């Protein structure tokens with residue numbers, strides 16, 4: 001494999017793992033070489049979006065050890081999403097055990113340390129029994145899939161241009177915004193497609209209740225740097241990002257102040273650095289952010305942060321967190337879980 005040219009796209013690996021919750025228990029975990037699944041055409045996942053998922057990465061360390069980053073956090077978040085959908089989810093222990101198993105079965109797809117790439121894991125939970133009425137599914141199917149991945153957009157730390165979607169929302173107040181359900185991503189596609197046509201890499205959504213505070217990007221959380229502060233939105237309609245939570249802890253550890261609070265759009269002009277953060281994007285600096293009355297409008301207010309490269313504080317945080325992930329420095333927080341061979 002040409003590890004250096006990996007992007008965030010699907011590569012078929014050796015196996016996927018699969019188990020069903022039926023009659024009050026999980027079936028034994030099956031390891032399948034085929035990446036297709038047989039499903040009733042009436043499965044709740046297909047009609048009523050009874051689906052939630054997670055994303056986490058396995059890293060080949062400098063010391064030859066393989067590490068997962070905070071898998072218990074993903075397990076807990078999946079259980080929270082599943083509770084919202086009213087379907088059965090695996091225990092934290094079962095989730096982590098299956099993540100370790102998929103890594104071991106696909107070690108030849110784990111990018112080498114030098115590549116700065118990783119093996120992305122996609123635990124996916126769907127309602128799978130045939131049903132017609134709108135109701136939570138009584139049977140669940142839990143899969144753990146994987147694919148080697150590189151940078152989400154462009155190269156690592158390559159800045160992206162983004163646009164605010166003032167006339168599109170991704171989440172409803174009191175709705176699914178804080179859960180990692182597939183439907184949220186479907187809701188983002190129309191605005192994302194318009195933004196892509198205009199050459200933007202990502203869309204920034206506003207809080208759907210206030211309409212003048214920042215929520216998050218289509219596939220990542222928002223953070224900004226002002227002086228010595230790491231600032232990130234407080235909102236009920238954003239995904240509680242595990243990367244963002246880790247960056248907050250990292251920022252404090254590195255002597256920065258952390259502010260999690262509502263972030264008004266007007267404050268954008270006062271930030272020194274702005275970035276996306278998440279498992280897939282890691283830290284991706286934002287070069288400039290365009291604010292338009294509507295996504296379709298030609299009228300633009302532009303906030304510029306970097307022309308190229310990454311701002312110094314974002315870079316410091318990126319280096320710190322990736323050094324822990326790749327086993328280059330001690331993990332002072334106990335975030336990583338070693339996959340023992």
Ligand code: PLP
Nearest residue numbers: 219220221239241242243278279
């Ligand atoms: N926000 C959205 C909408 C996402 O899809 C993701 C990706 O998982 C994140 C934020 C970042 O979350 P995490 O850091 O847990 O990957």
Ligand code: COI
Nearest residue numbers: 055056219278279280281
């Ligand atoms: C992740 O960062 O793991 C995500 O789930 C983002 C994704 C939708 C590409």
